[in-house]
Amino acid sequence: xxxxxxxxxxxxxxxxxxxxxxxxxxxxxxxxxxxxxxxxxxxxxxxxxxxxxxxxxxxxxxxxxxxxxxxxxxxxxxxxxxxxxxxxxxxxxxxxxxxxxxxxxxxxxxxxxxxxxxxxxxxxxxxxxxxxxxxxxxxxxxxxxxxxxxxxxxxxxxxxxxxxxxxxxxxxxxxxxxxxxxxxxxxxxxxxxxxxxxxxxxxxxxxxxxxxxxxxxxxxxxxxxxxxxxxxxxxxxxxxxxxxxxxxxxxxxxxxxxxxxxxxxxxxxxxxxxxxxxxxxxxxxxxxxxxxxxxxxxxxxxxxxxxxxxxxxxxxxxxxxxxxxxxxxx
Amino acid sequence: xxxxxxxxxxxxxxxxxxxxxxxxxxxxxxxxxxxxxxxxxxxxxxxxxxxxxxxxxxxxxxxxxxxxxxxxxxxxxxxxxxxxxxxxxxxxxxxxxxxxxxxxxxxxxxxxxxxxxxxxxxxxxxxxxxxxxxxxxxxxxxxxxxxxxxxxxxxxxxxxxxxxxxxxxxxxxxxxxxxxxxxxxxxxxxxxxxxxxxxxxxxxxxxxxxxxxxxxxxxxxxxxxxxxxxxxxxxxxxxxxxxxxxxxxxxxxxxxxxxxxxxxxxxxxxxxxxxxxxxxxxxxxxxxxxx
Numbered sequence: 322x323x324x325x326x327x328x329x330x331x332x333x334x335x336x337x338x339x340x341x342x343x344x345x346x347x348x349x350x351x352x353x354x355x356x357x358x359x360x361x362x363x364x365x366x367x368x369x370x371x372x373x374x375x376x377x378x379x380x381x382x383x384x385x386x387x388x389x390x391x392x393x394x395x396x397x398x399x400x401x402x403x404x405x406x407x408x409x410x411x412x413x414x415x416x417x418x419x420x421x422x423x424x425x426x427x428x429x430x431x432x433x434x435x436x437x438x439x440x441x442x443x444x445x446x447x448x449x450x451x452x453x454x455x456x457x458x459x460x461x462x463x464x465x466x467x468x469x470x471x472x473x474x475x476x477x478x479x480x481x482x483x484x485x486x487x488x489x490x491x492x493x494x495x496x497x498x499x500x501x502x503x504x505x506x507x508x509x510x511x512x513x514x515x516x517x518x519x520x521x522x523x524x525x526x527x528x529x530x531x532x533x534x535x536x537x538x539x540x541x542x543x544x545x546x547x548x549x550x551x552x553x554x555x556x557x558x559x560x561x562x563x564x565x566x567x568x569x570x571x572x573x574x575x576x577x578x579x580x581x582x583x584x585x586x587x588x589x590x591x592x593x594x595x596x597x598x599x600x601x602x603x604x605x606x607x608x609x610x611x612x613x614x615x616x617x618x619x620x621x622x623x624x625x626x627x628x629x630x631x632x633x634x635x636x637x638x639x640x641x642x643x644x645x646x647x648x649x650x651x
Numbered sequence: 652x653x654x655x656x657x658x659x660x661x662x663x664x665x666x667x668x669x670x671x672x673x674x675x676x677x678x679x680x681x682x683x684x685x686x687x688x689x690x691x692x693x694x695x696x697x698x699x700x701x702x703x704x705x706x707x708x709x710x711x712x713x714x715x716x717x718x719x720x721x722x723x724x725x726x727x728x729x730x731x732x733x734x735x736x737x738x739x740x741x742x743x744x745x746x747x748x749x750x751x752x753x754x755x756x757x758x759x760x761x762x763x764x765x766x767x768x769x770x771x772x773x774x775x776x777x778x779x780x781x782x783x784x785x786x787x788x789x790x791x792x793x794x795x796x797x798x799x800x801x802x803x804x805x806x807x808x809x810x811x812x813x814x815x816x817x818x819x820x821x822x823x824x825x826x827x828x829x830x831x832x833x834x835x836x837x838x839x840x841x842x843x844x845x846x847x848x849x850x851x852x853x854x855x856x857x858x859x860x861x862x863x864x865x866x867x868x869x870x871x872x873x874x875x876x877x878x879x880x881x882x883x884x885x886x887x888x889x890x891x892x893x894x895x896x897x898x899x900x901x902x903x904x905x906x907x908x909x910x911x912x913x914x915x916x917x918x919x920x921x922x923x924x925x926x927x928x929x930x931x932x933x934x935x936x937x938x939x940x941x942x
Contacts, residue, residue, distance in 0.1 A: 383747065385754070430932050431931070434931065434935055435935070436747050436750065436751065437687060437747075437750050437754075437890075438931050440687075440751065441687070441886065441927070441931065442928060442931045444689075445879075445882070445883075445924045445928055446928065448879065448920065448924050449921055449924030449925065449927075449928065452920045452921045452924070453921045456917055566755065567755075570755075600766050600769055600770050601766070601770070603766045604763060604766040606762055607758075607759040607760065607761070608759070608763060609759075610755060610758065610762070611735065611756050611759035611760065611763070614755050615735065615738065615739060615742070615756070618743070618752065
């Protein structure tokens, strides 16, 4: 069988097959993997959800949202307050809905603004909600020492997170294929032109922002099961806003799996190096962020495309040269 | 409560003049270079920490430190612009993309600077107060350092304003901020102007840090809160407006003293953000902003 044909004509089959293989690997991993790596995988999947849902909105519309940490934190705090009162799946749904309600409100008032103001607003919002929640929680409700959340076994936790990843992927897939997805793409391309085509651009952006926040909130609710101790200032950590951006840009947003690749790389580094390197980890994080933005604006997947185009040109030239020689021989 | 009001307002003006200095640097960097420098507060921290280092190890007076630290931070900002941001600008397709990417790079710098400082100097705070005599004034007493810092900040603020509005290089800077392409065609060396403005922004942040270190204990973790203050002030004054940011600095200074004096010190930061968010919604162009 011709290998090149496998990669060109059967591309969809190949993508579907490898996705299935990865899912099978993830689903069976708790049966033989050690708990440490199961937790690592869960963290990677959590980051994948954050990075994908960030790219779902910001990649498509070009508005840089720095509010990821706020929605994720809303999920964590929802869990902290509802733990023990309702069943786990219900809390996940509530956390997601609360985050998306918040996103709807923010989107409604801010998505008319210019991009840079939107970025400042969302950045400020993370700080505001973190500080305010901390003040209310510690000084008014009297939970100065935070909240305890029972640890969940690593295996089931991985399955829950995997379920969220699948839901996120399916949502992105269907949005991309829908009429609505095309409208969003046109906003990213040229917002003014999209407006003239009769697309209600503000509403389209608000809806997408709302949808993307559901997954961030749900991820927070689930991930709280891996934290023993939860308090508001830690839950709304602005680092969680920038990490998914780094992942999405590093992986590349041209392909839906780009952010997942970024999440895998940086989720792994985050878990492996943070403890060992301590302060140096954050220093390295800063350097990597600068380097990625400077040298990899289209990410790894974009790099692959560029390289393929360049290499393709070279190969075609080389082939042509070979053919010319053959002609000369005959 | 009412009798405390004049004192709170005067200390607010004094603190606010330093905030104005910080914000002026940030607004120059954004208005001219289109870089929203989230790492601005780290330059404040560097100014404050270097003052401590100079006086603790070499015995140099915190007043004289300005002469050494100022140029150092200016060169640092200058180099950052000509290496990172100039290259980035050449690589990005459109101004909005550049603004977004520059913001992310600045966030990376925030981590680099603050953690290099943390690794070097550790996480504890150092007290390096200077000129702590009290002066009686309007029935209450103020620290001499507070008054002198305020005078220096106001003098620098006025000097920068006059430089921008009255001199030839200042006019070149304003022209570059307005329309870099046309300014370039008119013979302005825009690359130099951008680098100069970024350096000047870092310099102003550094001086702000030095003045802060006279009064309050300094530490490597102080940067971020100063970024926040500068950001709020700049948005209040109008992104890119230099006089606006100075006036807004004084307003925010008064608000911060009133909130901590009359209500609850823990709520200063939430109040800052609340102001920031309301402003962005109601008047995104700020007090003295264009449009």
